[in-house]
Amino acid sequence: MSSTNQTWDAIIVGGGTCGLTAATFAARRGAKVLVLEAADELGGTLLVGHGQVSAAGTKLQAQKGIHDTPEMHWEEVLRISKGTVDHDLARMAVFNAAATFDWLVDHGYDVLPFCPVASYYHEPYRAPRYYWGKDWGRSIAKVLVAEVDKEQAAGRIAVKTSMPVTGLLQQPDGAVTGVTAGTDRRFVGKSVLLSAGGYAGSPDMFREVTGIPLFAKMAYRHNVGVGYRLGVAAGGYLRGREKYLCNFGFILESDAFPSPFTGRCNTYPEDRPIAEIYVNSRGQRFIREDEPSVDMREHALMKQPDLRYWIVFDQAMFDQFPPMVVDWTKEQMIAAFANHKMFYRANSVEELAARTGIDAKGLAATISAYNRSQAGGCDVLGRTHMPRPIASAPYYAIRNQGCSVTSTVGLAVDANLRVVRRDGRPIPGLYAAGEILGAGQLQGDSFVGGMMAMPALTFGKLLGERLLAF
Ligand SMILES: Cc1cc2nc3c(=O)[nH]c(=O)nc-3n(C[C@H](O)[C@H](O)[C@H](O)COP(=O)(O)OP(=O)(O)OC[C@H]3O[C@@H](n4cnc5c(N)ncnc54)[C@H](O)[C@@H]3O)c2cc1C
Incomplete structure (x- = not known):
């Protein structure tokens, strides 16, 4: 020494x-x-x-x-x-x-x-x-x-x-x-x-x-x-x-944790009105997607399996609303749905469940329930902004991982x-x-x-x- x-x-x-x-x-x-x-x-x-x-x-x-x-x-x-x-x-x-x-x-x-x-x-x-x-x-x-x-x-x-x-x-x-x-x-x-x-x-x-x-x-x-x-x-x-808290999610490159970061979805209702729904691996929604408090959204995600959720939407939403990933163009989104592990596209809700690993029954039930709420204008989770049902194939999902x-x-x-x-x-x-x-x-x-x-x-x-x- x-x-x-x-x-x-x-x-x-x-x-x-x-x-x-x-x-x-x-x-x-x-x-x-x-x-x-x-x-x-x-x-x-x-x-x-x-x-x-x-x-x-x-x-x-x-x-x-x-x-x-x-x-x-x-x-x-x-x-x-x-x-x-x-x-x-x-x-x-x-x-x-x-x-x-x-x-x-x-x-x-x-x-x-x-x-x-x-x-x-x-x-x-x-x-x-x-x-x-x-x-x-x-x-x-x-x-x-x-x-x-x-x-x-x-x-x-x-x-x-x-x-x-x-x-x-x-x-x-x-x-x-x-x-x-x-x-x-x-x-x-x-x-x-x-x-x-x-x-x-x-x-x-x-x-x-x-x-x-x-x-x-x-x-x-x-x-x-x-x-x-x-x-x-x-x-x-x-x-x-x-006191551990995860953020409201990043899109990661892969499941080989710790994984590099690909991007983040714009889940800020004040910045991009939310048309899509968020579901956990059971296919259940767990927060009103237009909840204004980031902290409430993060704490809700803390209770979900593997601190993970999917943003689910359909072709009509994809066509009508701004790209969901921060700073991405629609072309980048389309490319990601073709080749990124965390981006999924399917011709039916069943196929989307199979591709993502989300529980198929849960996902189908959640989408049906959401569409009924959307039509009736009253959401069980209290969401107020519901511009469209999720009803026009193909269907899409982006996986988000809560992390710190x-x-x-x-x-x-x-x-x-x-x-x-x-x-x-x-x-x-x-x-x-x-x-x-x-x-x-x-x-x-x-x-x-x-x-x-x-x-x-x-x-x-x-x-x-x-x-x-x-
Ligand atoms: C991606 C990212 C974004 C962030 N953004 C923000 C933000 O916007 N706002 C915010 O408030 N916080 C942010 N943070 C957290 C914040 O930046 C850090 O908590 C803070 O900078 C840490 O300061 P520090 O002095 O403790 O550590 P550091 O600044 O990391 O310094 C620690 C140093 O110790 C050295 N070291 C480690 N082990 C040894 C050893 N055995 N011997 C000698 N040297 C050693 C390291 O090499 C390093 O240089 C972010 C963190 C990350 C990772």
Whole structure:
């Protein structure tokens, strides 16, 4: 094992969203910082993710004449999550988000001109406080890497890429005093921050901690839960399994899970009035398809077998209504029905059931019942928009898979982001922030727009500015 005599003030495990921010602010506080990164580049999930962030009371909102406050944002986090967030952590994220956002903008974050907006695919906020850049997450990564580069040039930060952290150095009293990394390196530090992201790059760990398969291959591939294992081995524990929520579905390439993503159907009634019906593998409808709440639709899908449903329609609907897959043309749809595994076309309802694997009796009964409701104008599930019956062959179905591309479960920390034992005692010298805290702490059992990337950045800033002890 090779080591140097140097004692770092802060060792940052993972140079992504949270880690780069923490490193920058700690360096500005005068710390000697070491960033250890498993990948051969910095940026983490921001290199693959949307990087949509939410913040209230920002300078940009003020310039645009938008009245918004952290209190209003906080009330909405509670409303959307139905109070299921960790109140201490989520409040700290919300009340410090504007300062983080303003700092990003002041340092070159290229927010798109139409931002902020109130929503994008998730349950809408009531005020526009949702932002992103022209290169999605990379717009943020560019700012963070540039700031770290400056601190590196000034000799306050050292970065080692392709240097995966493998273990923690711990004293007999439990205090963490450094890490092991790579094949045989040891680094000693006064505080260690676990900011190595989530576990959604590891199908095995995903299933182990949530009990649900990792359906979609979209997470950053280096985020395989190592930080969790280190935190638990040091005495910490995981929480939030019960908060798992799937989104309302992606079209995946295949059943070889985790599968790459093909696209998503436009299931947003405010955006594309819904003509079709949604059925589960029993052929049953499970939600009024024009239900306005994304969160209600997602929670309804959570109760369906394999978190899966098919959007079913007929030729007349296909001809009359806009293409259902977001950003696709009708020609692309036709091609998909000819050669994509998740797109089905059949001359009869029975044949459609056989092709999709949906229960044939259930599907036939559901379509008949829906057609009667449509004719009578009264739907048993309360749907109001029913422009056509499903009655003209050929019949079509598109399979949608509910999934999550982030990590619900997280390492338990206290209000100062110190990793804690089950009895609540912090492990001296060990901190955690970012996705490793689990989506369940910051969003509860809902998807609350921007409440992953923004808290990762904000907690990184707070750790660097004041929480990390050195
Ligand atoms: C496709 C996608 C879209 C998303 N879109 C949004 C969105 O629009 N809004 C939002 O709020 N959230 C979004 N998220 C989630 C959000 O981006 C992440 O939760 C957040 O960026 C995670 O930040 P982090 O610092 O915890 O992890 P990361 O930014 O991933 O950084 C972790 C770093 O640790 C490194 N690492 C891993 N293991 C080790 C190890 N053993 N040693 C050293 N380094 C290690 C990784 O290589 C990585 O660089 C999205 C996620 C995905 C996958």
